[in-house]
Amino acid sequence: MTDGNRTLHVLIALTFTLMVAVVMLSAYMRLSATGLGCDNWPDCYGRILAGHAPHRPEWINIAHRIAASAMGLAALAIATLAWRLRRTAHRNFPLALALFGLTAFLAALGKWTHDARLPAVALGNLLGGLGMLLLLWRMHLGYSPQTAAPSGLRGWIRIGLMLVAAQAALGGMTSANFAVSSCAGLNGCEGWLQHATLAAFNPFHYLGVTQEGSFVPGATQQTLHMAHRLLALPVVAYLVWLGIGLFREKWRRSGQLLIAVAALQVALGIGAATGNPPLFLVLLHNAAAAFLLLALLTFSYRPRDPT
Numbered sequence: 574m575t576d577g578n579r580t581l582h583v584l585i586a587l588t589f590t591l592m593v594a595v596v597m598l599s600a601y602m603r604l605s606a607t608g609l610g611c612d613n614w615p616d617c618y619g620r621i622l623a624g625h626a627p628h629r630p631e632w633i634n635i636a637h638r639i640a641a642s643a644m645g646l647a648a649l650a651i652a653t654l655a656w657r658l659r660r661t662a663h664r665n666f667p668l669a670l671a672l673f674g675l676t677a678f679l680a681a682l683g684k685w686t687h688d689a690r691l692p693a694v695a696l697g698n699l700l701g702g703l704g705m706l707l708l709l710w711r712m713h714l715g716y717s718p719q720t721a722a723p724s725g726l727r728g729w730i731r732i733g734l735m736l737v738a739a740q741a742a743l744g745g746m747t748s749a750n751f752a753v754s755s756c757a758g759l760n761g762c763e764g765w766l767q768h769a770t771l772a773a774f775n776p777f778h779y780l781g782v783t784q785e786g787s788f789v790p791g792a793t794q795q796t797l798h799m800a801h802r803l804l805a806l807p808v809v810a811y812l813v814w815l816g817i818g819l820f821r822e823k824w825r826r827s828g829q830l831l832i833a834v835a836a837l838q839v840a841l842g843i844g845a846a847t848g849n850p851p852l853f854l855v856l857l858h859n860a861a862a863a864f865l866l867l868a869l870l871t872f873s874y875r876p877r878d879p880t
Contacts, residue, residue, distance in 0.1 A: 577658045581665065582716040584654065588647040589709040595644050596702045598637040600859045603695055603748065604852055641679075648676040648705075651712075665712050672708045675701050693776035695749035700742060703863060710867050714874045722872045723822040726815070733815050734869040736808045740801070741862045746776060747801045752794035753855065756802075759846055765799050768792040773800075805842060809835050812865070819872070827872060834868065837861055 648669075655669035679701045685694045722730060747753060750773075756762035772778065773796035812835040820828030841858040844850060 575658075575661060577654070578661060578716070581651070581654050581658060582713070584647065584651055585665075585709055585712045585716070588644070588651060589706070589713060591640060591644055591647060592702070592706050592709055595637070595640045596706055596863060597856070597860065598633065598640060599698060599702055600856055601633065601852075602637060603698070604753075604855055604859075606689060644705075645676050645680060648673045664715055668708050668712050672705055672712075675705050675708070679705075690780045691777065692746060692749035692780065696742070696745045696776050699745040699748075703738075703741065703866065706863060707866060707870055710870060711874070714871065722819070722824065722827075722874075726818050726822060727873055727875065729815060729818070730869055730873040733811055734866065734873055736811060737862065737865050737869060740804055740808050741866065743797070743801045743804060744859075744862065746774065747797045749776065750780065750794055750797050752790060752798045753845065754850065755790035755794035756798045757847065759843065761799055761802060761846075762795040765792075765795040769796045769799075773797050802842070802846075805839070809839055824872075827868075831865075831868060831872075834861055834865055838865070 652669040652673040655666045659666045679698060682694060682697050682701070685691065686698065689695070756765065770792060773793040778793075813832050816828040816831035816835070818828070819825075819831065838858065838861050841854060841861060844854045845858055
């Protein structure tokens with residue numbers, strides 16, 4: 574590995590660490606703004622839609638601004654260095670361009686971030702952040718010694734990656750529509766299917782509040798919440814099956830890890846199904862989803878000749 578490629582690898586690793594912080598800070602800001610875990614439940618839930626500013630420590634806002642700004646500079650530095658090394662690190666160049674493009678997209682999206690009435694904004698922030706995290710990890714894998722997963726499972730692993738990504742996107746829609754606690758309890762919403770609507774999956778509809786200035790979850794929130802719950806069942810079953818397959822193919826630790834994190838997600842999901850889930854529990858649910866995406870990306874990676 575040349576000095577330039579070594580420098581690029583170090584920069585990618587540091588930027589990945591920074592991006593983890595940005596994703597978690599963003600998740601905290603997004604979820605705390607909804608009123609999860611507040612004392613005067615449920616009156617405080619969805620308070621941001623009624624024009625009330627979220628109550629959180631000012632240092633959180635400052636830390637997020639600094640980290641996001643540093644992330645933009647780091648993405649520009651990675652794209653510039655990857656362009657200079659495009660002959661020896663040619664596989665990283667398109668990934669670096671995609672990373673910079675997502676950074677620019679999120680920066681432009683920041684103009685509308687304050688408007689919580691449009692779910693597409695929160696969803697765009699969530700998916701953009703996860704996309705940047707995956708791009709950075711994929712670039713890192715290109716520099717790290719990695720044993721290829723069994724070829725017979727690699728296609729199934731990629732399907733698992735797509736399933737978890739779809740479930741994460743649906744979870745983002747659930748959060749962006751203030752639907753996290755719209756169906757309290759393990760039984761969910763009774764009769765929700767009678768009022769289910771495909772319009773609930775449109776991220777470009779505006780959320781509204783009552784004349785009294787409060788937010789009341791309706792059919793849209795119930796549809797998203799129950800869809801997120803129901804999709805979780807086949808996704809978790811698939812991950813357990815995949816973990817067993819990895820275990821049998823002598824990828825024992827990887828298989829055990831996949832099953833363990835999938836089980837943790839089930840436990841966190843059950844905890845979040847309570848009427849007033851603690852904020853840290855929902856944050857852990859977000860973090861575990863990101864970890865699953867990174868793990869599946871690692872398992873699906875096929876090593877090539879070093880760059």
